[in-house]
Amino acid sequence: MGGFVEVRRFGIVITLMAAFFFSALRAQDEVVERVGILNREVVVRVFAGDDPVSGLTRQDFSVFEDGRPVPITSFREIRRALSPEMKFGPETAVSKRGRLFLFLLWWNEESRNWPQTWSYFIEHxxxxxxxxxxxxxxxxxxxxxxxxxxxxxxxxxxxxxxxxxxxxxxxxxxxxxxxxxxxxxxxxxxxxxxxxxxxxxxxxxxxxxxxxxxxxxxxxxxxxxxxxxxxxxxxxxxxxxxxxxxxxxxxxxxxxxxxxxxxxxxxxxxxxxxxxxxxxxxxxxxxxxxxxxxxxxxxxxxxxxxxxxxxxxxxxxxxxxxxxxxxxxxxxxxxxxxxxxxxxxxxxxxxxxxxxxxxxxxxxxxxxxxxxxPDIHYVLTYKPAVPSRNPEVKIQLAQPGLEAVYARKLAAREIRPLKISDPVFNKGQLRFELADYLQETTESGELNGDIHITVRAESNGRESLEYTEILSPHGEAVMVEIKMNFPEPGDYLVSVAAQDRLSGNSTRSYTRVRIASPQAESRKLMEKEPMDPRLKAVMDKAADYCRRLQRAAFRFTCTEWVDETTLEQNPLNRRVEKVDRHWRYDYQVVGEGAVSEQRRLVREGHKRVNIPNSDLPTRFASQYSVFMPVTLLGTLNRPAYNYRLIDSERLQKRNCAVVEVTPLQKIKGPLAQGRVWVDVDNGSVLKIEMHPRGVHGSEALEAAAEKMSAKLDLNVVHWYLEERHGLRFPSKTEFSESYVFDKRVGTRSTLIPYASETHGGRATTVVIPFLETRHRRVEFYRLTQEYKDYRYFEVESSVKELNPDISE
Known part of the structure; x- marks a missing residue:
């Protein structure tokens, strides 16, 4: 199983002394194997009068430490606001980490307006x-x-x-x-x-x-x-x-x-x-x-x-x-x-x-x-001339008339070391995850890293194999996939070395790969291995849960929040821009021998409407996801699948086993498959991550990706966090369609067929502009369906099990 090399975490410690004080408000990471280069970080805000200035680049800044110029190792622009719904131009500060809010209540007497203020903070x-x-x-x-x-x-x-x-x-x-x-x-x-x-x-x-x-x-x-x-x-x-x-x-x-x-x-x-x-x-x-x-x-x-x-x-x-x-x-x-x-x-x-x-x-x-x-500022890192000292820093701006505000005296801070997960080799691909690399704001406004990867495979008596790649990852972590072709069977020691070219930090990890002969591999595919005892215990409970879900008759009403983001070309200026669309529905599902959905559109964007029997206008539509656990784990379909216990994880205060579900044989067309988070106590399903091969229309998307010299990155996740009468029902479905480009390609438009609907739906053809880029991931489409405010719910008696050919 993949996991970061030995990491020890120290939690947040909060101590009250006199009025109050905080000590060690951070989660420190100690990685056993690393090469750390000390960098210092400077937060700079730039003002023109009283107005914050955005859009500056690395070339607009010069850093001096104790009067001597020092090189800037990374640069990024941050635009954010207290409200998570506010957006200011390009998304330069997208973070998966939670935010920290420090409330200092220094009053002399009670505030009558505080309860309403606190409620607004929690809700918005x-x-x-x-x-x-x-x-x-x-x-x-x-x-x-x-x-x-x-x-x-x-x-x-x-x-x-x-x-x-x-x-x-x-x-x-x-x-x-x-x-x-x-x-x-x-x-x-x-x-x-x-x-x-x-x-x-x-x-x-x-x-x-x-x-x-x-x-x-x-x-x-x-x-x-x-x-x-x-x-x-x-x-x-x-x-x-x-x-x-x-x-x-x-x-x-x-x-x-x-x-x-x-x-x-x-x-x-x-x-x-x-x-x-x-x-x-x-x-x-x-x-x-x-x-x-x-x-x-x-x-x-x-x-x-x-x-x-x-x-x-x-x-x-x-x-x-x-x-x-x-x-x-x-x-x-x-x-x-x-x-x-x-x-x-x-x-x-x-x-x-x-x-x-x-x-x-x-x-x-x-x-x-x-x-x-809006809060607009810049984060610079630089390599200090003397790492052990607490220097005085000076920032100079190339443009006249601007004022830079920053801390002039800095304590040394080590940029977090680059981390790498244990590499995993499967079906010709080496997979590993990188995290905690520095990122820099590019001319397009994106925040990207710059990482050089070297993979070396060695075996006794054989010539070493070496692969190199340069990545510009977007986001706080990136999953790297490298195709590897081994010339002959044998045991190989595979080492992965990664260097963050912005900070200078580097790290490496190892794995052993055994390449079997073709005859041995074919015999292995024909034989289904006995099930692991731990996996069998989980699967038995999951089978019982699926039987109860099959036989249940239910009816529930809730609010469905549908949010769609597409990458489209503005016809006025021909720029590629993100377009957001939002819908709200009164959503009813009835299941008794069959399943029916009813939607009443109550809000489109900011406009209130009332349209009964509405269909989803999105390019992707997830339907009847309530029965996906039966499709993947039900006893009727088990002969068609192979099950593997790959990890354990805690979700919603429940201990879950992560079960990988893959088809035993390759068939033409989509077949539901993926990873399932199963409650080890009662067999209920809390989460399903679908494999792209189980999504209708994925073959067309992969063909479009190949025409663009890119790699399709398709993610579909179903969440089941609404629990009633021992059964779990959908709380959220997330769909993301991205493309990873590994070489520079000119700007052009590409026709991408969309037939990525689950359990029926429509297919459309959309013109999506292809961006000029290099080594980066571009998200073309994102859809989120959330089910909230369950107002009516009843569970009684029976419904059919879906066949495995009806898939994501």
């Missing part, structure tokens, strides 16, 4: 695989699935609510103490003025007593509620930098205000005091104002903190709002803003990291606006 921004860190100034929690961790969230928000109520009571008490201290001083001055000279208290004594009491209250408030804790913020910035992936920080703060004495207070207007006392008090008021506006140690740390947060690669959004329960100004005190230095620092951090700053009590609306705001 969060997606499966994301991770959320919620932090108050007391607690921090990690959330991976809000739907499954409701109790954890409820406990956190309940604790936050109780704490904020206590803070509110404490602030009311401190406010009253401030008011009382000024009032007492004012009255003492009035009473002292009426006393005879011999009995008067020296003004200096009254003044010092007031300053100690008033200043002591402010110092206590400042130290308990306004302390900056720069060391904690430095750890937070370092932890965010260590996280490899898309990071967002959402800081919710109240505009901190406190009732304070001012120069137009009644104390200065009508209280009898000497000129010396008046001047001293005014100096004292100014000093108090400066202290309250400047958090402890913040002045000297603000600049370094801004550089650290910018270098962390996270986008900060700052949401400021006023508290709702401030009392009116009095004759002595006026509500004044405090702690403006911290707010000012985070305003600058939000601006320089591509985030938004909003000052409003309508938090939900503010989050909605921030979600659609």
């Amino acid at each position: 921004i969060f997606r499966p695989g994301d991770q959320v860190i919620l932090s108050s100034d007391r607690h921090v929690i990690q959330i991976n699935s809000p739907a499954e961790e409701k109790e954890k969230l409820t406990a956190f928000f309940h604790d936050l609510s109780s704490h904020l109520k206590q803070r509110k009571v404490e602030k009311i008490h401190q406010t009253a103490m401030l008011e009382q201290s000024v009032k007492n001083f004012h009255e003492a001055l009035l009473e002292n003025a009426e006393k005879k000279a011999a009995f008067k208290t020296p003004e200096q004594a009254l003044r010092n007593e007031f300053k100690n009491r008033y200043g002591g209250i402010l110092d206590d408030y400042r130290l308990t509620r306004l302390r900056a804790q720069p060391a904690m913020l430095q750890r937070l910035a370092a932890a965010l930098r260590a996280v490899d992936g898309e990071k967002w920080a959402l800081l919710f703060m109240h505009n901190e205000r406190l009732p304070m004495i001012h120069v137009k207070s009644r104390l200065f207007l009508d209280a009898p005091m000497s000129h010396e006392t008046s001047a001293e008090l005014k100096r004292f008021v100014d000093d108090c104002d400066k202290k309250m506006r400047m958090a402890t140690d913040m002045a000297v740390q603000a600049r370094d903190l801004m550089s650290l947060f910018i270098g962390a690669g996270a986008t900060f959004h700052l949401f400021l709002s006023d508290v709702a329960s401030e009392s009116p100004d009095t004759t002595h005190l006026r509500w004044m803003p405090v702690f403006s230095s911290w707010e000012s620092a985070f305003r600058k951090i939000a601006s320089d990291t591509g985030g938004d700053v909003q000052n409003t009590t309508r938090l939900r609306t503010a989050l909605e606006e921030a979600a659609s705001r």
Whole structure:
């Protein structure tokens, strides 16, 4: 079985100290066999005035380390937004990894708009695989699935609510103490003025007593509620930098205000005091104002903190709002803003990291606006001159009038080592997966890697075989397939060496291949090997499950979300562009002796409609996928297939066996085949990945690929995550049609016949533009059918089993 060479993963560790701090917010990979070259990564945002600049290339940047120019090893442009539905031009930041959201809730009292704001985040921004860190100034929690961790969230928000109520009571008490201290001083001055000279208290004594009491209250408030804790913020910035992936920080703060004495207070207007006392008090008021506006140690740390947060690669959004329960100004005190230095620092951090700053009590609306705001930045890597030092970096831009914002001081960060899975040789092809290579934005806007692969096969007494290939993979990982022809039978040691030409990192892996003689191979095909005991146990449970699915009569109604993306040529400018289409259906399936589907179209794009008995307008149509487990695993069809246990995996908190289903004999035409994820406890099927040979129309697509000197990459995946009465029903079907080009071909249009429908449907012919490219994968078509909001469901008694010639 293929798998990455020994990898040890260390999970996320989150620790709360003082207000909070994070340590080691990353998953570190240690690979036993690797060659690592130290690279440093710089996140750069470019502005023309206040507007972010996109579309720059590597040639627009120059990097200097301690004044010396250093070579840029990779360059990529990132365009993203909080909302996963927002798209800005070319897809340059497509990531399979989940995103990290850091919520910093720094409030003085409860926010009445927070519940609606949190609901909007869960419904419109969060997606499966994301991770959320919620932090108050007391607690921090990690959330991976809000739907499954409701109790954890409820406990956190309940604790936050109780704490904020206590803070509110404490602030009311401190406010009253401030008011009382000024009032007492004012009255003492009035009473002292009426006393005879011999009995008067020296003004200096009254003044010092007031300053100690008033200043002591402010110092206590400042130290308990306004302390900056720069060391904690430095750890937070370092932890965010260590996280490899898309990071967002959402800081919710109240505009901190406190009732304070001012120069137009009644104390200065009508209280009898000497000129010396008046001047001293005014100096004292100014000093108090400066202290309250400047958090402890913040002045000297603000600049370094801004550089650290910018270098962390996270986008900060700052949401400021006023508290709702401030009392009116009095004759002595006026509500004044405090702690403006911290707010000012985070305003600058939000601006320089591509985030938004909003000052409003309508938090939900503010989050909605921030979600659609584009964040455009560039990620450069370079090979340092002295890897062991922490240098000062300077970025220069070739175009005048642009400003580059980046972290000038960097800690060394090793780019993750290139990883390779164990190679697997089967039916003349060597397959292995590569991951964690650097990528660079090309002129077309695509994000591609640059990898050189060398495959060497050696056998005693025979001449070595060698294959070389250069790949430009798109995405975070790529499955590599290389055809290998061995001249004669024997045992071969096959080594695969891969070098990332952008970073310089390299890795290698090995496998042994035994090539049998033709006579031995033909005898092996005629004999069906006995089934592995572990596989037999799984297949017995799967057979029982298929019998129950066969005999079940059911009816269910849900919402079907159909999303289609095609690569088409714009007739106006003749550019190749992605075109997205969306439909929503009320979808009903009835099964009792036969299966029938009914669709009512309720939304087309953004337009609401109501069209009964609608057909899918897509080029691909998946029908009756509910019975695909019976087709592949049912007892009636088993003589036609060979079954092999290839892996185990955990899905939806269930332990699954991955069973490969392949036809025993090659036949003309499609035959359902692929990989099935079977629950080892009850035999139910959670997922099916269809082999391209089991898809109707795949032969025509392969012929079209051959005409384009390309390789067809067809993926069809069925998900069965909706469980009712012990049976699983479809939750999602994904179809992707891509072509992998291995040499440069001119731009032209190619007729590609589409007859790729499952269990019936229509066939069409579509004109698809062929792109000028080299060593890259181009996705021509993608379709997703999701089944949500099951509103009515019943399961009773019997339906027929499909024959194996009715296939994907």
